[in-house]
Amino acid sequence: MYKIKLKGKTYEIDPKSDDHMMQQLVAKGAEIVGACGGAGICQTCAFKIIKGKFTPLTETEKMMDLPENQRLSCQCWPESDGEIDLIY
Numbered sequence: 001m002y003k004i005k006l007k008g009k010t011y012e013i014d015p016k017s018d019d020h021m022m023q024q025l026v027a028k029g030a031e032i033v034g035a036c037g038g039a040g041i042c043q044t045c046a047f048k049i050i051k052g053k054f055t056p057l058t059e060t061e062k063m064m065d066l067p068e069n070q071r072l073s074c075q076c077w078p079e080s081d082g083e084i085d086l087i088y
Contacts, residue, residue, distance in 0.1 A: 004052070005083040006030055015077045021054075022073035033088055038074040040064075044088050045073040052082015 001012045036042035040060035049069045058075045
């Protein structure tokens with residue numbers, strides 16, 4: 001389990017879960033918009049990495065040409081404790 005800080009709260013995320021980070025955060029009460037339901041096409045779940053390490057970019061994220069240190073929470077899992085800031 002890794003601890004992810006978001007909006008002043010800390011959430012435990014299981015990197016071995018089949019549920020990506022967005023699903024796990026929402027299940028624990030975090031308010032994250034995911035308009036496409038986790039398909040990785042709307043970018044409404046985008047976040048900026050403040051600190052921490054996350055799984056490598058997916059092919060979907062590579063096609064989005066995201067700015068440096070920006071990821072989609074529906075496409076990744078943490079690889080360490082970290083802190084993120086939602087874009088939307």
